Amino acid sequence: MEQHSRWMVFASAAILLPALLFFAVAADLPHVPVLTLLLLALAGVSRNGWRVTDRTVTYSIIVALILTAFGNYLVPIRMERFGFMAYFLRPGIVVPFLFYAAALSVGFRRKGHCVGIAAAAALMAFLVGGDLRRNGPEADRLALDLLLTHHFRLFYGITFGCSAVAALLASRAGRGRPRGKHLFFLAVSLVLTAGIFFGFLLLYRQYEQSIRSWENALLRMGIRQLYRNRPTRHPHQLGGTPELYRPFPPEQRKAAAEVALRAIAPGPPGYLRLNVFSRYGRGTWHDSGDSGRVALEPAAAENWMAADEFYAVTSEKREGERIRIFPAAPLVDSRLAAPGNVTGVEVIANQVSRGADGQLGSEGMIRDGGYTLLVPRIVPRAAWQEPAPPGEEYREIPRRLRRVLRAVSQEIGLADAKSDAERFERAVSFFRKNFRYSLEWPGSPYRTDPVAYFLRSHREGHCELFAGALALLLRECGIPTRYVSGLVCFEEHPSKRYYIARIGNAHAWTEAYDRDRGVWVLLDATPAGTVDPPPPPDDWFGSLARNADLFAFSWSKLLADLRCGRIAAAIVDAAEAFGGGVVFLFLHPVIGPVLVLLIAVLLYRWHKRRRRNTRLAPERRRLQAEFLRRCRTLQKRGLLSPGAEPTAQELLQQLEHDTRLAPEERVELRRFLRNYLIARYRP
Structure with a gap:
C-alpha cells in the first residue's frame, strides 16, 4: 500500500512538472511552481495521508484559494500575455488554483483521483497558453524570453509531450504497472496522440489566415455582446465631456455621499485634477485629444520590494512629500487624480502617459494597488505650470459669445485693472457676489449658449457653469485659461488617518495664466462653502x-x-x-x-463545566476527555447517531457485536471502555 501511494505521488508530480514549467515561463509567474512543489513535498512526506472527510476537503480547498488570492495580489499576471480571451478565462486565478488543488489531492489516503486532477490542471495550463503570441510583452521576472520568441513551438511541444506521456503512464497506476499488452496499447496511444497533435499543427499552419479571420470575427462578436450586456452599476461615474446645456445629472446628486477615493497625506490634498479642456463650442468643452500626450518612461521604485514602478511626470528631483491614493468604485477608468504640482507617480501599470495640460492616464493599471503621487510640498490649490507661455488655443472665444463677454467685462472693469492678479480678484468676486450656487440648473433654451444664458438671465448654476464662464470671461481680456474638472479632497476622517473625496466633491475650476508673473494660477469662482466637507452627524x-x-x-x-x-x-x-x-x-x-x-454566557458555561471537571482526579479527567473524543469519532464514522450521549456501559453493549468495526478495533475499544469504567467508578 505504501509503495502504491508513493507511485501515485510520483505520477502526479511527473504530470504537473512540465506544465508548471511551461505556465511559469508563459505567464511570467515564478511563484506558482514554487508553491506547487512545496505542496507536493508536504503531501509526499505524509506517512499515512489525510483522511477523506468533509473537513479535510474543505480545508484543502480553502488553502488553495488563499494561496491563489495571495499570489495573485503579490505577483499579478499581465493579462495581455494571453490575449483577449484571458479576460474571460482568468488564467492567473484558474490555473494556479488547479495546480494547488492537484498537489493537495496527493496528500489524501484515497489517491484514486489525484492523477485525473493533475492531468486536468496540466491540460488547462496548456490550453490557456497554447495560443500565446510570440510578440507579447517581455518577461519581467523570468529572463526566458528566448523560449517564447524563437523556440515557442519546440518548448510547447516538449512540455506538452512530457505531461501527456506521464498522464498515459499514470493512467494504469491504480492497477499496477503496465506490462505485456498494456505496454503495446500504451505505445499505440502515444503514437496516435503525437500524430493527431502534429496533424492539427500542420493543418493550422496551412490554413492559419482563415482560422485567424474566423477567430477575430468570433472575438468581435464576443466583445459586442460583452459591452451590450455589461451592467451599468455606477451610472454616476466621474468625468466625461462637460455639456453645460443639460441639467445636472440626478444620479450624481443621489450618490453624493458615496466615496470616490481615499488619500493618505501629511495635509489635505486639495484640488485633484482629472480632466483638462481648452476648447469651447456650442455649450461643450473639448480637450486637445491625444496629440499632446507623452508616454512616460518607468524607473525603479525606491522601495525595491514593491511591485510598482515610478514614472517621472516632470524633470524635478525625486524628493518631497507623498500622497497615497486608493480609488473607489466610481473611478473605474484609466485616469489618475493628481494635484497640479505632481512630479512623479508610483503605480502598477503597463504605461503611464501625460497630456499637454498635465492630465495623467494609465494603461493596464492594477486598481487594487492604488498609486502614490510625489509632490514638492502639499499645496491644496496647485495649478499645472505648462505650457509656458501658452499658445493661442487658450485664448479662443466663440464669435457668438464675444458681445456678451465684452459687456460683462466692462461691467466688472477688467480692462481698467493694473495687473492680471487684480483682474482675477475682480472676476472671482463678481461671480461670488452676483451669482448663486444651485444644482437646479434647468439647462439653456434651444439655440442659446449656456454660458450666455448663465451670464445674462439665469444666474444660478453648478460649478461647471462658474468655471466655464470665468475661463471665457478672462479670455475676453486676452488671458490664457483652461477648464479643469476633478475632485476636491479636504474632508478628514475622524480617525485622522486619511482624507476622503466623495461623489459630491466632484468639482470644476479654472486655471489662468498670470502674464505678469509668468505662472499658471488656480481660480475657483464657485461661491465659498460649496466644496467644504459636510459636518459628520453625531448620532x-x-x-x-x-x-x-x-x-x-x-x-x-x-x-x-x-x-x-x-x-x-x-x-x-x-x-x-x-x-x-x-x-x-x-x-x-x-x-x-x-x-x-x-461572551458573559459563554464564560459562565465554561466556568461551570470547569468546576464540574475539577472535582475529578487528573487521571479521571484525562480518561473522560478521551472517552468523549472517541464518541465524536464514532459519530463521524456513522457508528453512532449524531447527538447521542451513551454511557460507557451502553456503548460497550452497542458495539460488542457491530460488524462495521474491524476485529482489532473492537478489541482495543473494549479494553479502553473496561479500563474507563474501572477508573471512573472505583472508590
Whole structure:
C-alpha cells in the first residue's frame, strides 16, 4: 500500500512538472511552481495521508484559494500575455488554483483521483497558453524570453509531450504497472496522440489566415455582446465631456455621499485634477485629444520590494512629500487624480502617459494597488505650470459669445485693472457676489449658449457653469485659461488617518495664466462653502458609517500593500483592520451589548463545566476527555447517531457485536471502555 501511494505521488508530480514549467515561463509567474512543489513535498512526506472527510476537503480547498488570492495580489499576471480571451478565462486565478488543488489531492489516503486532477490542471495550463503570441510583452521576472520568441513551438511541444506521456503512464497506476499488452496499447496511444497533435499543427499552419479571420470575427462578436450586456452599476461615474446645456445629472446628486477615493497625506490634498479642456463650442468643452500626450518612461521604485514602478511626470528631483491614493468604485477608468504640482507617480501599470495640460492616464493599471503621487510640498490649490507661455488655443472665444463677454467685462472693469492678479480678484468676486450656487440648473433654451444664458438671465448654476464662464470671461481680456474638472479632497476622517473625496466633491475650476508673473494660477469662482466637507452627524448612524468607512479603508490599504509586495505593511494592515472591526463591534450601541452578553454566557458555561471537571482526579479527567473524543469519532464514522450521549456501559453493549468495526478495533475499544469504567467508578 505504501509503495502504491508513493507511485501515485510520483505520477502526479511527473504530470504537473512540465506544465508548471511551461505556465511559469508563459505567464511570467515564478511563484506558482514554487508553491506547487512545496505542496507536493508536504503531501509526499505524509506517512499515512489525510483522511477523506468533509473537513479535510474543505480545508484543502480553502488553502488553495488563499494561496491563489495571495499570489495573485503579490505577483499579478499581465493579462495581455494571453490575449483577449484571458479576460474571460482568468488564467492567473484558474490555473494556479488547479495546480494547488492537484498537489493537495496527493496528500489524501484515497489517491484514486489525484492523477485525473493533475492531468486536468496540466491540460488547462496548456490550453490557456497554447495560443500565446510570440510578440507579447517581455518577461519581467523570468529572463526566458528566448523560449517564447524563437523556440515557442519546440518548448510547447516538449512540455506538452512530457505531461501527456506521464498522464498515459499514470493512467494504469491504480492497477499496477503496465506490462505485456498494456505496454503495446500504451505505445499505440502515444503514437496516435503525437500524430493527431502534429496533424492539427500542420493543418493550422496551412490554413492559419482563415482560422485567424474566423477567430477575430468570433472575438468581435464576443466583445459586442460583452459591452451590450455589461451592467451599468455606477451610472454616476466621474468625468466625461462637460455639456453645460443639460441639467445636472440626478444620479450624481443621489450618490453624493458615496466615496470616490481615499488619500493618505501629511495635509489635505486639495484640488485633484482629472480632466483638462481648452476648447469651447456650442455649450461643450473639448480637450486637445491625444496629440499632446507623452508616454512616460518607468524607473525603479525606491522601495525595491514593491511591485510598482515610478514614472517621472516632470524633470524635478525625486524628493518631497507623498500622497497615497486608493480609488473607489466610481473611478473605474484609466485616469489618475493628481494635484497640479505632481512630479512623479508610483503605480502598477503597463504605461503611464501625460497630456499637454498635465492630465495623467494609465494603461493596464492594477486598481487594487492604488498609486502614490510625489509632490514638492502639499499645496491644496496647485495649478499645472505648462505650457509656458501658452499658445493661442487658450485664448479662443466663440464669435457668438464675444458681445456678451465684452459687456460683462466692462461691467466688472477688467480692462481698467493694473495687473492680471487684480483682474482675477475682480472676476472671482463678481461671480461670488452676483451669482448663486444651485444644482437646479434647468439647462439653456434651444439655440442659446449656456454660458450666455448663465451670464445674462439665469444666474444660478453648478460649478461647471462658474468655471466655464470665468475661463471665457478672462479670455475676453486676452488671458490664457483652461477648464479643469476633478475632485476636491479636504474632508478628514475622524480617525485622522486619511482624507476622503466623495461623489459630491466632484468639482470644476479654472486655471489662468498670470502674464505678469509668468505662472499658471488656480481660480475657483464657485461661491465659498460649496466644496467644504459636510459636518459628520453625531448620532449612532453617523458613528456606524464612520467605522464602516474606516474598515473599508483598512481593507483597501491591505490589498494595495499585498499588490505592491509590502508584506510587513500588509501584516500591520491586517492587524489594524481586525482591531478596528473588533472595536467597531463592541462600541456599537446595539451589537456591542449583545456581544458582551453572549461572551458573559459563554464564560459562565465554561466556568461551570470547569468546576464540574475539577472535582475529578487528573487521571479521571484525562480518561473522560478521551472517552468523549472517541464518541465524536464514532459519530463521524456513522457508528453512532449524531447527538447521542451513551454511557460507557451502553456503548460497550452497542458495539460488542457491530460488524462495521474491524476485529482489532473492537478489541482495543473494549479494553479502553473496561479500563474507563474501572477508573471512573472505583472508590
